[in-house]
Amino acid sequence: MRDGAGGGSRAMGGVRTLLVMVLIGCGEVTCLDWNPIPRKTVKHSELRGVQRFRAPGVWNYSVVSLAEGVGLLYVGAREALFALNMTDISREMYPAIRWPAPAQNKGECVQKGKNNQTECFNYVRFLQSYNRTHMYTCGTYAFQPKCSYIDVKRFTLDTAALEDGKGKCPYDPARGHTGLIVDKELYSATLHNFLGSEPVILRSLGQHYSMKTEFLPTWLNEPDFVGSALVRESSGSDIGDDDKIYFFFAERAEELDCDSELTVSRVARVCKGDVGGARTLQKKWTSFQKARLLCTLPERHVTFNTLRAMFTFSDRDWRNTAFFAIFHAQWGDVDVSAVCQYHISDLRRVFNGPFKEYKESAQKWVEYTGQVPSPRPGSCITRWHREHGYNSSLQLPDATLNFAKKHPLMHERAQARPLLLKRGVNFTRLAVTRVTALDQRLYSVLFIGTAEGWLYKALIVGSEVHVIEEVQLFEQPQPVESLTISHSKKLLYVGSRSEVLQIPLADCGRYVSLPDCLLSRDPYCAWDSEGRACVRTDQHHGSSALKQDVMLETFGRGRAKFTATPVPGPDRSRPRNVTVVVGSDLVLPCQLVSNVAQATWQFNDRELVLGGGTGTAGRFDAALRALVIGGAGPAQQGRYTCFSEERGVRFLSQTYQVAVVASAPVFMEARAPEPGAGLFWVLVVTLGSGCLLLLALALYLRRRLKLALGKGADMKPLESTLVYPISLPKEPPSLVHGKMASDSDDRFWETGNFYYSDGSLKIVPGHALSPPTAPPAPSPPTAIPGQPLHSPGRLSLGPLRGSGSNGYIRLNLSAAGEGGGGGGAEYASPFKEELRRTLQQRSILPDANPEESSV
Ligand SMILES: *[C@@H]1O[C@H](CO)[C@@H](O)[C@H](O)[C@H]1NC(C)=O
Ligand SMILES: *[C@@H]1O[C@H](CO)[C@@H](O)[C@H](O)[C@H]1NC(C)=O
Ligand SMILES: *[C@@H]1O[C@H](CO)[C@@H](O)[C@H](O)[C@H]1NC(C)=O
Ligand SMILES: *[C@@H]1O[C@H](CO)[C@@H](O)[C@H](O)[C@H]1NC(C)=O
Ligand SMILES: *[C@@H]1O[C@H](CO)[C@@H](O)[C@H](O)[C@H]1NC(C)=O
Ligand SMILES: *[C@@H]1O[C@H](CO)[C@@H](O)[C@H](O)[C@H]1NC(C)=O
Numbered sequence: 001m002r003d004g005a006g007g008g009s010r011a012m013g014g015v016r017t018l019l020v021m022v023l024i025g026c027g028e029v030t031c032l033d034w035n036p037i038p039r040k041t042v043k044h045s046e047l048r049g050v051q052r053f054r055a056p057g058v059w060n061y062s063v064v065s066l067a068e069g070v071g072l073l074y075v076g077a078r079e080a081l082f083a084l085n086m087t088d089i090s091r092e093m094y095p096a097i098r099w100p101a102p103a104q105n106k107g108e109c110v111q112k113g114k115n116n117q118t119e120c121f122n123y124v125r126f127l128q129s130y131n132r133t134h135m136y137t138c139g140t141y142a143f144q145p146k147c148s149y150i151d152v153k154r155f156t157l158d159t160a161a162l163e164d165g166k167g168k169c170p171y172d173p174a175r176g177h178t179g180l181i182v183d184k185e186l187y188s189a190t191l192h193n194f195l196g197s198e199p200v201i202l203r204s205l206g207q208h209y210s211m212k213t214e215f216l217p218t219w220l221n222e223p224d225f226v227g228s229a230l231v232r233e234s235s236g237s238d239i240g241d242d243d244k245i246y247f248f249f250a251e252r253a254e255e256l257d258c259d260s261e262l263t264v265s266r267v268a269r270v271c272k273g274d275v276g277g278a279r280t281l282q283k284k285w286t287s288f289q290k291a292r293l294l295c296t297l298p299e300r301h302v303t304f305n306t307l308r309a310m311f312t313f314s315d316r317d318w319r320n321t322a323f324f325a326i327f328h329a330q331w332g333d334v335d336v337s338a339v340c341q342y343h344i345s346d347l348r349r350v351f352n353g354p355f356k357e358y359k360e361s362a363q364k365w366v367e368y369t370g371q372v373p374s375p376r377p378g379s380c381i382t383r384w385h386r387e388h389g390y391n392s393s394l395q396l397p398d399a400t401l402n403f404a405k406k407h408p409l410m411h412e413r414a415q416a417r418p419l420l421l422k423r424g425v426n427f428t429r430l431a432v433t434r435v436t437a438l439d440q441r442l443y444s445v446l447f448i449g450t451a452e453g454w455l456y457k458a459l460i461v462g463s464e465v466h467v468i469e470e471v472q473l474f475e476q477p478q479p480v481e482s483l484t485i486s487h488s489k490k491l492l493y494v495g496s497r498s499e500v501l502q503i504p505l506a507d508c509g510r511y512v513s514l515p516d517c518l519l520s521r522d523p524y525c526a527w528d529s530e531g532r533a534c535v536r537t538d539q540h541h542g543s544s545a546l547k548q549d550v551m552l553e554t555f556g557r558g559r560a561k562f563t564a565t566p567v568p569g570p571d572r573s574r575p576r577n578v579t580v581v582v583g584s585d586l587v588l589p590c591q592l593v594s595n596v597a598q599a600t601w602q603f604n605d606r607e608l609v610l611g612g613g614t615g616t617a618g619r620f621d622a623a624l625r626a627l628v629i630g631g632a633g634p635a636q637q638g639r640y641t642c643f644s645e646e647r648g649v650r651f652l653s654q655t656y657q658v659a660v661v662a663s664a665p666v667f668m669e670a671r672a673p674e675p676g677a678g679l680f681w682v683l684v685v686t687l688g689s690g691c692l693l694l695l696a697l698a699l700y701l702r703r704r705l706k707l708a709l710g711k712g713a714d715m716k717p718l719e720s721t722l723v724y725p726i727s728l729p730k731e732p733p734s735l736v737h738g739k740m741a742s743d744s745d746d747r748f749w750e751t752g753n754f755y756y757s758d759g760s761l762k763i764v765p766g767h768a769l770s771p772p773t774a775p776p777a778p779s780p781p782t783a784i785p786g787q788p789l790h791s792p793g794r795l796s797l798g799p800l801r802g803s804g805s806n807g808y809i810r811l812n813l814s815a816a817g818e819g820g821g822g823g824g825a826e827y828a829s830p831f832k833e834e835l836r837r838t839l840q841q842r843s844i845l846p847d848a849n850p851e852e853s854s855v
Contacts, residue, residue: 035423038456038470039520039594040510047471048507053089054499055080055096060173062481064495065127065135068488070152075500076124076137083155087489089502094155099124101142109142112194119143123173126188128181136181136205138169143194145169167192167202167212176224180245181205182272187245189225199223201247201270201285211276214284218358219408223251223266229312230272231321231344240383243272246347248293248325250307265293265307265327267347267414271380271393278394280401286393289378291350291410295327295340295418304329304338304418309429311483313444319344324446326427327418337427338418339446346414351378354411367411373397377404419446420458420465426451431483431492433505437523438537438548445505445523447492449473449480455494455503459521461551468522473501490524490538508534515649516593518549555647575639575657580632582660586618589626590642590653597646599653601627604638632660 053075054061063076066086073089075082081097084090101109101122109120119142126138130149137157138147145165148158168188170177177190185206192200199220203211213219227248233241246269253264268290276283295304304327313322321344329336355377357368375385377400381392390396429449434442446465448456453474459466473480473494482495485505494501506524511517517527517534528535530544540546549555580586590599599620601608610619610627618629629636637660643650 036420036458036465036467037595038467039596040469041595042469042471042507042510044472044475046510047473047503048509049504051088051090051502052499053082053084053092053502055082060123060481060497061495061500063124063127064482064484064493064500065129066484066486066493067129067152068486073484073493073500073502074127074135075495076127076139078124079122079139081124081127081137081150081157084500086486086491089493089500097150097155097157099139099157099159101139101144105142105144108144112143114143119173121173122146125169125173125177126179128179130181130205131184136186138165138179140169140171140173141165143171145171167200167210168204170196172196176226176249178225178228178247178249180228180230182230182243182245187228187270189223189228189247189249199225201268201288203270208275209283211270211274212284213288214281214405216405218406219288219290220249221252223249224307225249226307226325227310227312229314229321229323231314232318233348235318237382240386242380242382244269244380245272246312246323248307248310248323250305263305265295265305265325266290267293267323267342268408269347269351273381274393276393277396277398277401280398281405284405286396286401286404287378287380288404288408289351289410290408291347292413293325293342294413294415295325295338296415297417302329304336304340308337308427311430311432313432313434322432323347324430324432326430326448328426334423335426337422337425337450339420339427339430339448340416340418342414342416346416350410350412350414355407356409356411357407365409368407373399373403375400377401377407417463419460419463420448420467422456425454426479427456428479429481429483431485433485433487435523437550438526438546439550441550443523443550447483447485447505449483449494451479452477453480453496455480455492457522459523459550461521466521468520471503473503474498490536504536506536508536510534513651514547515646515651518547518554519552519594519646519649521550521552523548523550552647555649575655577659578656579659579661582633582662583631586629586632586636586658587621587624587626588629588640588642588654588656588658589624590620590644592625592644592653593651594644594646597644597651599625599627600643600645600650602641602643605641608640632658634660636660 055077058077058080060078061075065074065076066072067074068086071086072093073084073086075084079098079100081099082092083094085093099122101120106116106120110116114120122139122141124137124139125145126136126147128136130136133152135150135152136147137150138145145168146162147165147168148162150157167190168179168186170190171194172191175191175196177188179186179188179190181187186204187201188204189201190199192198192202198215199213199222200215201213201220225247229246229248230243231246232243234243246267248265248267250263250265253262268288270285271287274285274287277286293307296302306328308326308328310323310325313320313324315321323342323344325340325342327338327340329338355368355372356365358364359366375388375390375396379385381390385391427448428451431447432444433447434444436442444460446456446458446460448458450456453472453476455471455473457468457471459468474496476498478497480494480496482493484493484495485491486493490505492503492505494503506522508517508520508522508525511520511522511525511534514527514529517525520534524536524538525534526537526540526546526548527533528540528542528544528546530542535546537546537548578586578588590601592599601610601620608618608627618627620626621628627640627642637658640656640658642653642655644653645651
């Protein structure tokens with residue numbers, strides 16, 4: 001349960017809680033959080049302990065293969081292969097293998113109408129260990145796939161003996177495929193002709209002939225292969241079962257189901273010992289069976305049809321095997337991603353259940369209710385078979401094989417409820433690990449990569465998910481193309497278009513206080529009370545006791561066990577001086593410890609009851625992340641203290657000493673106003689409005705183009721004081737994400753928001769600028785570095801009190817010393833940091849009712 005912070009009395013807290021807890025899918029046991037908020041957001045610039053690898057001129061680091069035994073990470077990229085030190089991937093352990101497709105192949109590829117910039121290269125698509133001395137690798141080889149062995153001792157590729165890669169590797173680098181080496185045999189699932197029209201699940205490389213799927217749309221219908229897994233079901237089997245290979249894919253539904261959906265997700269399996277039939281199904285799988293894979297909230301009629309990625313969690317006991325799958329759906333304009341988990345026993349049950357058959361009369365697939373031949377079609381050869389004279393699939397009777405050929409689809413479905421749903425995000429890959437926490441319980445931790453290059457780290461607690469953090473992996477948004485975990489080194493490797501990245505599974509140093517460390521619920525992290533630091537449990541060798549609370553057992557509802565724990569950063573207890581003119585709106589920002597924390601305020605050491613109604617009380621504005629008090633008068637003078645509150649824990653965030661003055665603006669700067677101040681203001685205002693015109697357009701275009709906010713990273717300190725017109729919103733903007741709805745979020749932070757010359761911001765009434773009316777002239781859709789963005793057209797949110805229509809916010813973000821303004825630097829830098837961070841924040845898509853837009 002997300003604790004509502006027990007803030008029932010605080011209106012804002014209440015609104016927030018309501019909005020945050022937009023829950024769907026309340027089952028009997030638990031509610032599914034519709035859009036879970038990552039507790040922390042870690043920007044690219046804040047990443048620590050990261051190593052990166054990229055080679056000049058090499059792209060598409062899509063395939064990563066970990067060899068923990070020799071401490072190497074093998075990487076397959078476009079026309080190159082690398083062997084890296086797995087503890088520090090920036091170090092190459094062998095000279096790279098260059099494996100370009102020859103010019104002749106590229107020429108033919110171009111002649112066949114493929115793109116010489118993107119397609120006619122050799123994209124390495126498969127790289128796995130084959131035996132003790134060799135690896136096996138396949139590449140698209142400019143649309144003529146080839147494979148070969150790599151001698152791991154010398155890290156050389158046998159280019160003289162290239163094998164045909166047909167059926168082992170896709171022709172088209174953009175098409176889905178999967179492959180697995182099991183006991184020196186390669187199982188691959190791909191499209192095995194140039195046009196990509198002929199799908200196959202192939203076994204090759206063994207001493208025997210190769211095995212294929214029957215080329216029938218009932219077997220495979222335009223599949224997009226996503227993953228494969230070996231499950232050693234022969235181990236400890238009391239029926240003498242065989243090992244099985246599972247394949248996961250999405251395919252065209254047409255003619256297979258009565259439902260109107262175009263795409264369905266599937267799991268298929270074959271037996272390792274299958275050698276095909278003698279007459280029927282010669283050299284074809286006799287054990288091929290497939291079933292629908294469903295990720296659904298039935299009571300909400302929400303179904304995810306498109307499988308995007310999967311991860312197999314293998315345990316020493318195959319009975320604990322779990323499959324985690326990423327699904328995608330589009331509801332209107334909104335991308336929705338979901339993670340569903342399937343247990344091996346669920347799949348076995350479905351494959352042992354009834355078959356489906358195609359009813360010509362009804363033209364649809366229905367449950368097969370007739371007699372099933374014996375031995376059961378699709379079954380592996382077990383002890384029972386051997387006892388009945390069926391020593392291999394070659395001995396199976398035609399009746400069984402014919403049935404198997406015509407009935408590849410199972411009637412029942414493997415069905416699961418989403419563990420995690422996320423709106424406005426495209427999940428691309430996931431990896432899962434299990435970790436034993438200090439409470440001796442075993443927890444699953446999910447690492448999920450997105451199309452924008454973010455990584456979500458989520459903890460599964462029962463049937464609930466807690467998102468520990470979201471991490472921005474790359475400076476430029478790009479999809480996460482592979483995720484691999486090293487359990488021994490506790491590292492995660494991320495393959496992408498531009499580089500390979502190595503990141504620790506946990507960076508506990510991010511949590512600087514005991515409650516923050518405990519509230520993280522990160523099973524890798526614990527508080528070392530002696531060292532007074534949050535440490536990785538596996539790296540702690542001292543004798544002092546470690547504290548951890550993954551189940552949040554020490555955090556009683558509303559009980560504050562820890563109070564007034566300072567937020568990290570500059571001395572927060574030192575008050576900032578804020579001076580405003582009487583009648584202006586007072587805006588006091590409050591930095592929160594996490595995305596799920598809420599602000600609570602004290603005024604002159606008394607709890608401030610926040611509400612909208614009475615003018616004196618003020619309210620917490622989620623968009624500004626600030627306390628807003630309209631029309632400040634002498635009664636509002638005093639000391640304001642903000643706490644960041646999470647599950648009853650209060651962190652002291654900021655203290656303000658507010659003075660309300662009657663006179664016209666006097667800015668408290670060491671640099672006294674010059675005699676030509678009037679001229680200066682005219683200049684500032686003129687320049688300011690010019691900039692605004694450009695910025696407004698820039699902002700508009702940027703929004704249109706949905707450009708990422710990366711530009712914000714380039715922001716330089718403001719050199720001078722800028723003046724902006726601003727009005728404050730009357731209603732708190734809707735809060736979606738613990739941050740805010742994108743619109744108001746951007747709007748406010750782009751205003752350049754708050755203040756300070758000496759740590760003070762002024763909202764000065766009576767110096768209104770008429771907002772630009774005509775649409776501004778075209779300008780490049782980029783933010784001007786060093787200048788806050790502003791959209792005056794969208795900012796007319798209501799007049800500032802006492803100012804007619806508009807007021808000014810005066811900004812002084814100049815660096816320390818410049819203004820001699822005492823704590824200027826100290827205040828300015830976290831503020832600039834905050835501004836930059838918020839500008840970078842990706843926009844959060846507005847709420848969409850799944851019921852309205854799905855189905
Ligand atoms: C390879 O990388 C380039 C550059 O990042 C990208 O444009 C292209 O789509 C990638 N191709 C594949 C097949 O991943
Ligand atoms: C890999 O790097 C680590 C740390 O940088 C080093 O200790 C180790 O010896 C290296 N491994 C090899 C095989 O060189
Ligand atoms: C690709 O083809 C275009 C024209 O068809 C040519 O100008 C260009 O040089 C080619 N690029 C490469 C990398 O071969
Ligand atoms: C591994 O396979 C390669 C290629 O088939 C072969 O040349 C090599 O002898 C094998 N190594 C071992 C140890 O079996
Ligand atoms: C099956 O194998 C057993 C011994 O492994 C043998 O005795 C039996 O004759 C075989 N049956 C057939 C039908 O080949
Ligand atoms: C705020 O004002 C008080 C006295 O008015 C002064 O002592 C203090 O240094 C000021 N603080 C800052 C940060 O300027």
